[in-house]
Amino acid sequence: MNLELRQLRYFVTVAEELHFGKAALRLHMTQPPLSQAIQGLEELLGAALFERNRRGVALTPAGAALLPEARRLLAQSLELPGLVQRAAAGEVGRIALAFVSSADYSVLPPFLRAYRAAYPQVQITLQEATSDLQLEQLLHNRIDAGLLIPPLPDKAKAELDYLPVLREPLVLAAPTGLPALRGKKKVALKDLPPLPLIIFPRAISPALYDAILGVFRAAGVTPEIGQEAIQMQTIVSLVSAGMGLALVPQSVSNLMRPGVEYRSLRDPTPLVETGLAWRRDNQSPVLLGFLGLLRNY
Numbered sequence: 001m002n003l004e005l006r007q008l009r010y011f012v013t014v015a016e017e018l019h020f021g022k023a024a025l026r027l028h029m030t031q032p033p034l035s036q037a038i039q040g041l042e043e044l045l046g047a048a049l050f051e052r053n054r055r056g057v058a059l060t061p062a063g064a065a066l067l068p069e070a071r072r073l074l075a076q077s078l079e080l081p082g083l084v085q086r087a088a089a090g091e092v093g094r095i096a097l098a099f100v101s102s103a104d105y106s107v108l109p110p111f112l113r114a115y116r117a118a119y120p121q122v123q124i125t126l127q128e129a130t131s132d133l134q135l136e137q138l139l140h141n142r143i144d145a146g147l148l149i150p151p152l153p154d155k156a157k158a159e160l161d162y163l164p165v166l167r168e169p170l171v172l173a174a175p176t177g178l179p180a181l182r183g184k185k186k187v188a189l190k191d192l193p194p195l196p197l198i199i200f201p202r203a204i205s206p207a208l209y210d211a212i213l214g215v216f217r218a219a220g221v222t223p224e225i226g227q228e229a230i231q232m233q234t235i236v237s238l239v240s241a242g243m244g245l246a247l248v249p250q251s252v253s254n255l256m257r258p259g260v261e262y263r264s265l266r267d268p269t270p271l272v273e274t275g276l277a278w279r280r281d282n283q284s285p286v287l288l289g290f291l292g293l294l295r296n297y
Helices: 005-017 020-026 031-045 061-088 101-105 108-118 131-139 206-218 232-240 250-254 285-295
Strands: 050-053 056-059 092-099 121-128 145-148 160-175 197-199 225-228 246-249 260-265 271-279
Touching: 005 020, 005 031, 005 061, 020 031, 056 061, 092 101, 092 131, 092 285, 101 108, 101 232, 101 250, 101 271, 108 121, 108 285, 131 145, 131 160, 131 271, 145 285, 160 206, 160 232, 160 250, 160 285, 197 206, 197 232, 197 246, 206 271, 232 246, 232 260, 246 250, 271 285
Parallel strands: 092 121, 092 145, 197 225
Antiparallel strands: 050 056, 145 271, 160 246, 160 260, 160 271
């Protein structure tokens, strides 16, 4: 069916005027081609749209049913240029974003609020995932971008771009009530009791794992690995249960749990970096708008 917007516009004008002559004047055309266009539309749809008699023109039941739908289609057609322009500018569409759990307590919530305010018509799909899983999803084009902890493996560097977003020190998460914490804003690892260490598995986040053990090594302390967990929430929950202590990125101290105390360290700590990775060949306008806002955030 080759239904044209021009035919619908002619039909709506005749339906509003209920007079072919007046409708032709509104459309800046003569009456015969208008009548022919309406007849063609009726043949195309397989039903009479107007009753024609000496007293004038009236809508048939079929014409009355078509009128609101024709108006709706014409109104939608007027919106198409704006929709296309907004899509080209990255203002409409969707983006799939994955993030490590620590980002949920630092940069992610305020940035998403800013992005939502700037791009209210973009649909955001969020997924919490470890860095290794994010890299796999990016390489297989299953997500658009990922907030993860570097470094990127050489294979990933060949296909992904990366933008540093946040650098923060490690802090201590310890069970409440330890005498070594009492009245202190900063503590030294050598002053802590020999509690088991709760840590990320190295296979999941080698940079974070090595950074944590490096802090202990520099302090002259050899920790006993008690538990491994892949989510920050789980690590903090294990600390709150008295299962051991942990070193976590500073932003995780925003996760308040009964039975957990956070302290800065007197020991030197490296800065743990979180950054955004995305496929170099992804030229989605939505992703480009996301990156532009993040770079200026």
